[in-house]
Amino acid sequence: MALTTFSGPVRSLNGFITGSGATVTELSAATASLNFGSIxxxxxxxxxxxxxxxxxxxYVTLALPAAPTAGIVFNAFVSAANTVTVRATNITAGSxxxxxxxxxxxxxxxx
Numbered sequence: 001m002a003l004t005t006f007s008g009p010v011r012s013l014n015g016f017i018t019g020s021g022a023t024v025t026e027l028s029a030a031t032a033s034l035n036f037g038s039i040x041x042x043x044x045x046x047x048x049x050x051x052x053x054x055x056x057x058x059y060v061t062l063a064l065p066a067a068p069t070a071g072i073v074f075n076a077f078v079s080a081a082n083t084v085t086v087r088a089t090n091i092t093a094g095s096x097x098x099x100x101x102x103x104x105x106x107x108x109x110x111x
Contacts, residue, residue: 015111026109028053030084031063035100039072039090046085051107054078059108062086065101072098076105 015025032049039045054060055078062076071092079085084105090096 018110023111024108025111026053026107028107028109029105031102031104033100034086034103036088036098038095038097039088040095041090041093044087044089046087048079049084049086049103049105050082051078051084051105052082053109054082054084054107055109056080059110060084061106061108063104063106065099065103067099068101069096069098071096074103078107 015023017023028051030049030051032047034047034049036045036047058078060076060078062074064074068074071090073089073091074086075089076084076086084107086103086105088098
């Protein structure tokens, strides 16, 4: 397969095909300052980030603050149109109050 090198941005009106054959049709990103407050033992808390174009079933990659709080597991998913939910789960034996921070999400729509 030939290798093509680009020195600037690349725009596709029809998406691009990955090595696995999936067609990526849209990438959307957003950041937000989130403050979860105290989370009880083995409980979870949800906060949201607005991401234009996000749709339920899209793939989500989560970028955490530089020093995420120990004992908290974070994940993210598209919970409604244009809305990504960031879920913080406390896996410790006591309450934890995660530090406020800036979280980022990259939403990938693929066909």
